Amino acid sequence: MMKKRQILTGLLLAVVSALQAQKPVELPVWENGAPNSNGLTEEIMNDPERPANVVEAKLYVYPAKHSNGMAVICCPGGGYAHLSMANEGYNMADWFNAQGITLAVLKYRMPNGHKEVPYGDVCQAMNVMRQHAAEWHVDPAKIGVMGSSAGGHLAASFANLAPSDLRPAFQILLYPVITMEGYTHGGSRERLLGKSPSAKDIQMFSMEKQVDALTPPAFIALSADDRTVPPANSLNYAAALGDKGIPYALHVYPMGGHGWGFRDSFPYKRQWTGELEKWLREINK
Numbered sequence: 001m002m003k004k005r006q007i008l009t010g011l012l013l014a015v016v017s018a019l020q021a022q023k024p025v026e027l028p029v030w031e032n033g034a035p036n037s038n039g040l041t042e043e044i045m046n047d048p049e050r051p052a053n054v055v056e057a058k059l060y061v062y063p064a065k066h067s068n069g070m071a072v073i074c075c076p077g078g079g080y081a082h083l084s085m086a087n088e089g090y091n092m093a094d095w096f097n098a099q100g101i102t103l104a105v106l107k108y109r110m111p112n113g114h115k116e117v118p119y120g121d122v123c124q125a126m127n128v129m130r131q132h133a134a135e136w137h138v139d140p141a142k143i144g145v146m147g148s149s150a151g152g153h154l155a156a157s158f159a160n161l162a163p164s165d166l167r168p169a170f171q172i173l174l175y176p177v178i179t180m181e182g183y184t185h186g187g188s189r190e191r192l193l194g195k196s197p198s199a200k201d202i203q204m205f206s207m208e209k210q211v212d213a214l215t216p217p218a219f220i221a222l223s224a225d226d227r228t229v230p231p232a233n234s235l236n237y238a239a240a241l242g243d244k245g246i247p248y249a250l251h252v253y254p255m256g257g258h259g260w261g262f263r264d265s266f267p268y269k270r271q272w273t274g275e276l277e278k279w280l281r282e283i284n285k
Contacts, residue, residue: 113194
């Protein structure tokens with residue numbers, strides 16, 4: 001009886017320890033308040049895992065216990081209207097930590113037609129990560145960015161538009177929105193640039209047109225049957241990277257649609273995570 005009780009106690013302590021290990025460090029992105037506003041006043045939290053109308057940017061950091069020096073700022077998707085914080089964010093923490101990589105999930109503010117707002121949030125998130133790099137055993141030169149869908153557009157924007165001294169070391173894009181032209185995701189474009197964007201803004205926020213010699217290496221994964229964000233977004237971005245001599249890995253899976261994130265139901269989860277693991281290991285050499 002005593003032995004059985006000891007075993008149960010040990011199991012309980014293991015479960016409690018695991019739950020505690022998964023709790024992130026929560027930090028404001030703008031410690032003294034953001035320098036600009038998206039014009040929204042109230043966040044919608046009908047589902048805590050899918051907040052909408054986000055008005056305050058936060059970072060949820062999962063430091064790796066056995067760090068290899070790398071970190072990833074993760075931008076969940078949601079059409080620039082809401083954020084898929086779990087499926088395209090939190091749920092990936094254990095996987096990244098197992099690779100020795102610190103994951104920081106960014107709850108960025110929705111643009112609401114203010115194009116500079118989410119971009120400013122991810123730039124400042126990089127500053128926050130660098131400020132805490134020693135604390136989390138992260139190499140400031142090995143911090144990358146990741147994004148899914150509209151979050152992929154934000155990640156690519158940061159990778160291509162940020163000042164040279166702020167750009168990430170690498171970019172990971174899952175079924176990303178890339179362009180603001182005809183084959184874009186209409187809802188993302190309207191919420192970012194408004195209903196009648198200027199030709200200048202369309203050009204500036206079409207990431208296939210912004211690739212330059214300083215754009216970091218990219219890992220891109222998507223499904224060929226994506227009916228939400230046309231695969232041409234990723235394919236044309238990869239072509240632009242190739243034209244500039246930027247290393248990239250492009251993985252197009254035959255099925256899966258859009259928004260699979262870290263779901264086990266995606267039939268190619270083992271493939272894309274395995275390929276990403278190898279890619280990250282190679283660029284960290």
